[in-house]
Amino acid sequence: MIAFKDVTKRFGDHTVLDKVNLEISEGQVTTIIGKSGAGKSVLLKHIIGLLRPDEGTILFEGKNIDKMKKGEWNAYVSQISYMFQNSALFDSLTVFENVALPLQETTNMHKREIRQRVMERIEQAELTRVADKYPAQLSGGMQKRVALSRALVTGPKIVLFDEPTTGQDPVRRNAILGMISEYQRKYGFTAVLISHDIPDVFFISNRLLVLDGGKIVFQGTPEALDDFEHPYVDEFIQSLEGLQEHLTGLYSRRNFRVRYQKTLKRDGFNDRFAVAVFSLDDWERIEGNVGHVAAQKVVKALSKYINEHFGVVGGFSSRLFSNQFVTVLPFSDLKEARSILDAFVRDLKTQGMTDIRSDARLLEKECFEFAISAGLAEGTSDDDVNTVIDTAHSEGTTIAQFRCESREVTVNEKVYP
Amino acid sequence: MEREWMTQRKSLTAPVACLGQKVMGLIAEMGAAAIFLFQALVRIFHPKQVAPILEQVYFIGARSTNIVILVGLFTGMVLGLQLYHTLIQVGSQGALGSVLALSLIRELGPVLAAIMITARAGSSMTAEIGMQRVSEQIDALTTMRIDPLRFLVSPRVAAALVSFPLLTAVFDITGIVGGYISSVLLLGLDDGTFFHGVRSGVEMSDINGGTIKSLVFAVLVSTICCFEGYFTHMRTDSAGAKGVGLSTTAAVVLSCVFILVADYVVTSLLL
Numbered sequence: 001m002i003a004f005k006d007v008t009k010r011f012g013d014h015t016v017l018d019k020v021n022l023e024i025s026e027g028q029v030t031t032i033i034g035k036s037g038a039g040k041s042v043l044l045k046h047i048i049g050l051l052r053p054d055e056g057t058i059l060f061e062g063k064n065i066d067k068m069k070k071g072e073w074n075a076y077v078s079q080i081s082y083m084f085q086n087s088a089l090f091d092s093l094t095v096f097e098n099v100a101l102p103l104q105e106t107t108n109m110h111k112r113e114i115r116q117r118v119m120e121r122i123e124q125a126e127l128t129r130v131a132d133k134y135p136a137q138l139s140g141g142m143q144k145r146v147a148l149s150r151a152l153v154t155g156p157k158i159v160l161f162d163e164p165t166t167g168q169d170p171v172r173r174n175a176i177l178g179m180i181s182e183y184q185r186k187y188g189f190t191a192v193l194i195s196h197d198i199p200d201v202f203f204i205s206n207r208l209l210v211l212d213g214g215k216i217v218f219q220g221t222p223e224a225l226d227d228f229e230h231p232y233v234d235e236f237i238q239s240l241e242g243l244q245e246h247l248t249g250l251y252s253r254r255n256f257r258v259r260y261q262k263t264l265k266r267d268g269f270n271d272r273f274a275v276a277v278f279s280l281d282d283w284e285r286i287e288g289n290v291g292h293v294a295a296q297k298v299v300k301a302l303s304k305y306i307n308e309h310f311g312v313v314g315g316f317s318s319r320l321f322s323n324q325f326v327t328v329l330p331f332s333d334l335k336e337a338r339s340i341l342d343a344f345v346r347d348l349k350t351q352g353m354t355d356i357r358s359d360a361r362l363l364e365k366e367c368f369e370f371a372i373s374a375g376l377a378e379g380t381s382d383d384d385v386n387t388v389i390d391t392a393h394s395e396g397t398t399i400a401q402f403r404c405e406s407r408e409v410t411v412n413e414k415v416y417p
Numbered sequence: 418m419e420r421e422w423m424t425q426r427k428s429l430t431a432p433v434a435c436l437g438q439k440v441m442g443l444i445a446e447m448g449a450a451a452i453f454l455f456q457a458l459v460r461i462f463h464p465k466q467v468a469p470i471l472e473q474v475y476f477i478g479a480r481s482t483n484i485v486i487l488v489g490l491f492t493g494m495v496l497g498l499q500l501y502h503t504l505i506q507v508g509s510q511g512a513l514g515s516v517l518a519l520s521l522i523r524e525l526g527p528v529l530a531a532i533m534i535t536a537r538a539g540s541s542m543t544a545e546i547g548m549q550r551v552s553e554q555i556d557a558l559t560t561m562r563i564d565p566l567r568f569l570v571s572p573r574v575a576a577a578l579v580s581f582p583l584l585t586a587v588f589d590i591t592g593i594v595g596g597y598i599s600s601v602l603l604l605g606l607d608d609g610t611f612f613h614g615v616r617s618g619v620e621m622s623d624i625n626g627g628t629i630k631s632l633v634f635a636v637l638v639s640t641i642c643c644f645e646g647y648f649t650h651m652r653t654d655s656a657g658a659k660g661v662g663l664s665t666t667a668a669v670v671l672s673c674v675f676i677l678v679a680d681y682v683v684t685s686l687l688l
Contacts, residue, residue: 048560050556050559050560074562077560077562078562080560081560081561082557082560084553084556084557086552086553088552088553088554088556088557089554090549090554090557091548091552091554092545101561101563102561102562102563104465105465105561105563105568106561106562106563154561
């Protein structure tokens with residue numbers, strides 16, 4: 001959809017982008033990662049024409065954007081929204097007025113229609129209570145959500161997010177990423193993100209671009225980055241990943257692989273091991289019911305609960321996707337793993353839900369219904385862990401459900417009679 | 418040898434080159450400001466401009482009224498006081514009304530009103546637009562396909578064109594009232610003599626001249642103040658909030674200087 005061909009940008013003697021070549025595919029979430037000052041924002045600003053390249057070309061659907069006629073350029077820019085790093089909200093306008101501004105100024109929509117559309121966005125972003133407040137009266141997280149609402153209110157085809165989660169705590173950071181992911185799925189726009197939130201951003205990205213030294217050193221899927229050998233990955237990405245994820249407290253994907261290699265591929269380990277994959281089902285409905293922030297708190301509480309429960313029997317866990325976790329039980333075969341899972345389900349029924357709710361600090365009135373599914377698979381040290389995880393995932397079945405009416409966890413009778 | 422000669426020549430021409438560079442820079446800046454003004458004027462005639470212009474008329478005009486009244490009143494009072502004591506020495510106190518009214522309508526009204534508006538509303542224009550520039554709000558407008566010149570500058574220029582003549586009229590009237598207070602009420606000049614002087618001394622051409630001056634000042638002040646704020650990020654001496662502060666100072670100083678220079682030029686053309 002958008003392609004950079006040998007794009008070079010200099011500021012004085014300093015070359016920020018050095019013959020950059022990249023491609024951004026339609027309908028996908030593409031994330032640009034790189035150190036501070038690497039030129040990520042500069043790259044993004046080229047897409048919307050805030051900066052022009054010194055050399056090279058930027059193509060939109062095969063057409064050089066520098067050579068577009070006025071009409072073509074307007075049509076191109078009208079498809080793009082930009083969410084600025086510092087939100088760039090108009091401080092003299094209220095939240096409502098900020099979100100309504102692009103509709104008021106660039107369309108001939110009726111006032112009532114604008115109000116309806118703006119309020120819809122404001123409600124989705126959980127900002128209804130602050131609609132009449134000014135940006136200075138809001139927290140940083142709320143300002144980001146206002147900027148996000150403003151960027152999406154015109155229904156753009158391409159949305160450029162310049163560090164949308166900077167300065168947020170892990171829960172809110174993931175809530176914002178969750179919102180971006182949810183809106184992207186819902187409206188199908190092409191998203192280009194700049195983010196330092198590794199590995200959280202991997203869960204919502206289809207494609208990664210790594211910018212280092214003014215060049216794109218990696219283009220590919222988040223999974224492919226794990227196999228990418230480059231000093232940058234060792235220096236930067238691993239330092240950001242840390243040992244455990246900030247949000248869930250689980251191993252990051254990379255460290256999970258390291259632990260897996262160390263434990264299961266070591267000499268003399270010939271035993272079978274089991275893998276359990278857990279999913280929090282109806283994820284979008286949960287986000288819709290309790291909001292993005294509360295949903296992230298639930299994920300955190302659930303992951304902590306899984307980690308604690310399986311950690312005592314030597315298991316180690318990681319997050320696969322926003323709502324999916326994997327646990328490796330290195331000293332258990334399938335039969336033993338099944339009995340451990342039985343105990344987990346029983347615990348969940350008696351105490352687990354109360355623990356998760358209190359850990360997530362949910363109010364009594366904040367009730368949401370959900371289902372947890374789990375799948376088990378057995379592997380040997382020779383097996384590829386991803387294959388075993390896939391098998392476990394395909395075996396997934398609902399193990400427990402929580403219903404608001406009874407305020408109880410109902411165990412799947414067919415699986416756990 | 419040749420190199421030495423070149424260095425010598427460079428040191429000799431350096432002051433002239435520096436002066437030339439500054440003059441060229443000034444001309445380029447004035448050219449840019451003229452284009453900026455032209456583009457802002459063209460964008461006034463846009464269907465969505467009515468509400469923003471009225472908003473700015475309220476800010477530049479209505480909210481400057483009190484300060485203009487206050488300054489106008491005391492200017493008139495001090496002028497009445499000075500004129501009374503000067504004219505009485507030559508027995509011409511009968512001319513006080515006309516001298517006072519002509520001074521105010523032709524000169525003091527347009528100039529002092531413009532300077533007061535620059536201090537109150539012009540500085541605020543520069544600071545507001547400058548802050549919007551450094552906090553990327555202007556870039557945000559561009560990305561939303563909202564023309565920043567139309568959205569930020571045109572309403573201010575249009576509002577200045579409406580407000581300056583009106584505020585100048587307010588200044589003139591309160592100045593005459595101030596002169597009446599000091600010369601008639603406090604110093605005992607005959608009120609008939611005072612008002613006869615005002616009526617007989619002032620002609621329509623004087624009022625027109627004052628109005629033309631106020632329109633010229635409106636264009637100058639709004640252009641300089643908006644231009645300085647809009648391009649505050651281009652400053653080479655500082656950036657961020659400090660840059661906005663310096664731009665605001667520069668806008669006020671430049672506006673005052675240009676008001677006085679333009680006053681002389683317009684006066685010489687009108688007379």
